[in-house]
Each structure stands twice: as C-alpha cells, then as structure tokens.
Amino acid sequence: MTDPQPARHFASDNYAGVHPEVLDAIVAANVGHVPAYGDDPWTERLQDVVRGHLGESATAYPVLNGTGANVVALQAMLPRWGAVVCTEAAHVQNDENAAPERVGGLKLLTVPAPDGRLTPELVERQAWGFGDVHRAQPGVVSLTQSTELGTVYTPDQVRALCDQAHALGMRVHVDGARLANAAASLGLPLRALTTDCGVDVVSLGGTKNGLLLGEAVVVLDPAAVDGVGYLRKSGMQLASKMRFVSAQLVALLEGDLWLRSAAHANAMAARLRAGVDAIGTLDVTQPTEANAVFVRLPAAVAAELRRRWRFYDWDHADGTVRLMCAFDTTAQDVDDLLAALRDALARA
Structure with missing residues (x-):
C-alpha cells in the first residue's frame, strides 16, 4: 500500500x-x-x-x-x-x-x-x-x-x-x-x-x-x-x-500549547473569512468568532472545490458549507482555497 x-x-x-x-x-x-x-x-x-x-x-x-x-x-x-x-x-x-x-x-x-x-x-x-x-x-x-x-x-x-x-x-x-x-x-x-x-x-x-x-x-x-x-x-x-x-x-x-494551537486555528479562519468577504458575492451565514466559516456556495462551485478539498455541507437546502481550520492549517492552505474559490466562481 x-x-x-x-x-x-x-x-x-x-x-x-x-x-x-x-x-x-x-x-x-x-x-x-x-x-x-x-x-x-x-x-x-x-x-x-x-x-x-x-x-x-x-x-x-x-x-x-x-x-x-x-x-x-x-x-x-x-x-x-x-x-x-x-x-x-x-x-x-x-x-x-x-x-x-x-x-x-x-x-x-x-x-x-x-x-x-x-x-x-x-x-x-x-x-x-x-x-x-x-x-x-x-x-x-x-x-x-x-x-x-x-x-x-x-x-x-x-x-x-x-x-x-x-x-x-x-x-x-x-x-x-x-x-x-x-x-x-x-x-x-x-x-x-x-x-x-x-x-x-x-x-x-x-x-x-x-x-x-x-x-x-x-x-x-x-x-x-x-x-x-x-x-x-x-x-x-x-x-x-x-x-x-x-x-x-x-x-x-501545562504550558500554552492549548492557546497557541487554538489561536492559530482561529487566525486561519479569520484569514479565510476576510478572503471570502473580499470576493464580495458570497453570503456568510454566521459570525466568524472561532475557527469556522459558514458560507453559501453555488453547487457547481462546491463540486469543483471538492476535487481537492473536503468540507462539510451544513444546509443542503441553501448550499451552506462549513469550512473549518485547525492548529496545522497554514496561510498557504487558506490562500490556495481562496484562489481556487475565485477561479471557480469566475467560471460559474
């Protein structure tokens, strides 16, 4: 294997x-x-x-x-x-x-x-x-x-x-x-x-x-x-x-690992939220206060993004998905997703 x-x-x-x-x-x-x-x-x-x-x-x-x-x-x-x-x-x-x-x-x-x-x-x-x-x-x-x-x-x-x-x-x-x-x-x-x-x-x-x-x-x-x-x-x-x-x-x-890891995940979600907001055409359904971003995506856009990334459908009826960041999410990970999202939206 x-x-x-x-x-x-x-x-x-x-x-x-x-x-x-x-x-x-x-x-x-x-x-x-x-x-x-x-x-x-x-x-x-x-x-x-x-x-x-x-x-x-x-x-x-x-x-x-x-x-x-x-x-x-x-x-x-x-x-x-x-x-x-x-x-x-x-x-x-x-x-x-x-x-x-x-x-x-x-x-x-x-x-x-x-x-x-x-x-x-x-x-x-x-x-x-x-x-x-x-x-x-x-x-x-x-x-x-x-x-x-x-x-x-x-x-x-x-x-x-x-x-x-x-x-x-x-x-x-x-x-x-x-x-x-x-x-x-x-x-x-x-x-x-x-x-x-x-x-x-x-x-x-x-x-x-x-x-x-x-x-x-x-x-x-x-x-x-x-x-x-x-x-x-x-x-x-x-x-x-x-x-x-x-x-x-x-x-x-015992130290600050809990805080460092959580703060980093939150920061990556904030970066992702800022990038989604900058696109200007997407509806974010919840405040981004921790490490999750909830956004409505057109079905074709979500399908295209899923060729590379996994994320959860939150509300099938209106296309809301949840994008979750973790302690090891990098700024490049976020930027790559945002770039792909912009490209998919342009094609859609």
Missing part, C-alpha cells in the same frame, strides 16, 4: 494530525511499568494542571473521546428521569447518534437557536414541568463552547445561563470540545468562561486541538455529580493505560 499524499482539508479540526509536542509527550510517557487505570504520575500531574486553570475544586476524569465525555458528564449530573436543555444544533443532539439518550438514558429537550447560542429566554421554553410525573425533569442546561455554528459565548452570557439554571435547581454543563478556541477568541483564561461564571461540569476537549485522542470530564462543583468514576468505567471510557491520555492533556494544558 502506498502512503497517501499529505493534505490539509477544511472539513473538521478532527482531520488534523497530532501536534508534535503531544507526540513527544506520548513517547516520554512510554517508559517502564506504572499502575493502570489512572493511578500514575501523569494523571496525578494532570489534576494539578487542571486546578491551575479551573480552580482548586476542579477534578479531571480523563476519557477517550468527546461523546464519552458528554455522556459520562450528563449521566453523572442527572437522575434516571432527568433531561437536558440544549440547542437544536448542539453536538449532543446532532452528532452523537443519540448516545446521551441511548447510552445515557437521558432526554434531550431542544430549542432553536439561529446563532447556536442558548439564552435564558430560550431555556425557559423547556425549563418547565417540574414535579410533573408525565414529563422528563429538566435538570441540566448544556451549552457548546464554541458553538456548532462557530459562535462564542461571552462570560456574561454564560453567567446569565448559570444564574437562571441554579435558580431553577438545575446544573450547567459545557461541551468544551472547542473551549480553547473560545478562550483564545476572547483573550480570556479558561476559568473565565467556566468556573468564574458558575459552570458545574465541563467536557474539556483535546482531540480537536492537537491530541491523538483524549478529553476529560472536569467536575468544577463536586455537589453537581454522583458516581463519575463508576459511570466512566461502566460507560467504557476508563482507559487502562491512562498515562498516555493524561500525558497528552498535560502537554496541551
């Missing part, structure tokens, strides 16, 4: 490889025998690193992937009769094959959010029926940061949701697969978008920011969860050789 030609696409930041500093961390952890299932020096160090970012009460539970992180977190936050309020575009709703419902035994209560962001007014649409035995009980508000539409919640917006949820006796979960991109976009530390706003639990992303695999369920308020460790095991998310997951997370978070 011949090696595939190296390529960088715009479909997802999951397409990117592993950051070299993360690979180095995996190699450095590959020494001798250490206890399995998290009783190792790397996982212990991760706790210190996470507390440095998110506060002294934070506890990290490394898991294998983002869906696992969300399912374990939401299961731990809710009773069997509980429900989660989220947007119709949320990753837990659209991109996890109903795992929160099938595996977690939860009910998702969705609301429309044109820019991907929940508001207290939107939450009110589903946060009702408390004590009604006929209705799944709203117990958690789950927001995605940055959102699936590439927008970012400000601290004030997160705080408003937390204040509302807590007043109703509910908890707040952040699906933080791209939390680093949101923090980089706003120029804020991770805790400013989570702990300081009153968030209870975070699914802290790693794979979309340069890890081989690995995320973490980070509990900010211990009173918000029950049995996380047991649920992680029963949910098949407890890695036996956890040191290799924890070592990656430590490499990402």
Whole structure:
C-alpha cells in the first residue's frame, strides 16, 4: 500500500494530525511499568494542571473521546428521569447518534437557536414541568463552547445561563470540545468562561486541538455529580493505560500549547473569512468568532472545490458549507482555497 499524499482539508479540526509536542509527550510517557487505570504520575500531574486553570475544586476524569465525555458528564449530573436543555444544533443532539439518550438514558429537550447560542429566554421554553410525573425533569442546561455554528459565548452570557439554571435547581454543563478556541477568541483564561461564571461540569476537549485522542470530564462543583468514576468505567471510557491520555492533556494544558494551537486555528479562519468577504458575492451565514466559516456556495462551485478539498455541507437546502481550520492549517492552505474559490466562481 502506498502512503497517501499529505493534505490539509477544511472539513473538521478532527482531520488534523497530532501536534508534535503531544507526540513527544506520548513517547516520554512510554517508559517502564506504572499502575493502570489512572493511578500514575501523569494523571496525578494532570489534576494539578487542571486546578491551575479551573480552580482548586476542579477534578479531571480523563476519557477517550468527546461523546464519552458528554455522556459520562450528563449521566453523572442527572437522575434516571432527568433531561437536558440544549440547542437544536448542539453536538449532543446532532452528532452523537443519540448516545446521551441511548447510552445515557437521558432526554434531550431542544430549542432553536439561529446563532447556536442558548439564552435564558430560550431555556425557559423547556425549563418547565417540574414535579410533573408525565414529563422528563429538566435538570441540566448544556451549552457548546464554541458553538456548532462557530459562535462564542461571552462570560456574561454564560453567567446569565448559570444564574437562571441554579435558580431553577438545575446544573450547567459545557461541551468544551472547542473551549480553547473560545478562550483564545476572547483573550480570556479558561476559568473565565467556566468556573468564574458558575459552570458545574465541563467536557474539556483535546482531540480537536492537537491530541491523538483524549478529553476529560472536569467536575468544577463536586455537589453537581454522583458516581463519575463508576459511570466512566461502566460507560467504557476508563482507559487502562491512562498515562498516555493524561500525558497528552498535560502537554496541551501545562504550558500554552492549548492557546497557541487554538489561536492559530482561529487566525486561519479569520484569514479565510476576510478572503471570502473580499470576493464580495458570497453570503456568510454566521459570525466568524472561532475557527469556522459558514458560507453559501453555488453547487457547481462546491463540486469543483471538492476535487481537492473536503468540507462539510451544513444546509443542503441553501448550499451552506462549513469550512473549518485547525492548529496545522497554514496561510498557504487558506490562500490556495481562496484562489481556487475565485477561479471557480469566475467560471460559474
């Protein structure tokens, strides 16, 4: 089998490889025998690193992937009769094959959010029926940061949701697969978008920011969860050789790699957005606040671009596609795509 030609696409930041500093961390952890299932020096160090970012009460539970992180977190936050309020575009709703419902035994209560962001007014649409035995009980508000539409919640917006949820006796979960991109976009530390706003639990992303695999369920308020460790095991998310997951997370978070990588991805998306705007004839459907650009493309133009690049159709009805940048996207990658886009439009 011949090696595939190296390529960088715009479909997802999951397409990117592993950051070299993360690979180095995996190699450095590959020494001798250490206890399995998290009783190792790397996982212990991760706790210190996470507390440095998110506060002294934070506890990290490394898991294998983002869906696992969300399912374990939401299961731990809710009773069997509980429900989660989220947007119709949320990753837990659209991109996890109903795992929160099938595996977690939860009910998702969705609301429309044109820019991907929940508001207290939107939450009110589903946060009702408390004590009604006929209705799944709203117990958690789950927001995605940055959102699936590439927008970012400000601290004030997160705080408003937390204040509302807590007043109703509910908890707040952040699906933080791209939390680093949101923090980089706003120029804020991770805790400013989570702990300081009153968030209870975070699914802290790693794979979309340069890890081989690995995320973490980070509990900010211990009173918000029950049995996380047991649920992680029963949910098949407890890695036996956890040191290799924890070592990656430590490499990402101990210094500024998380910020450098996310800021670069954001910058490449901003460059792409500026180039699309300069063309002047295309409709960009969402603000570019993190590392994604949403733009409507004529079908013939999209087909021509797909001869070289992969990207996602977001709305088949109106031709909206998502162009996603990653930690390893280069300025030349962006400029090549823009040049091809201009040529395709001219021919169309």
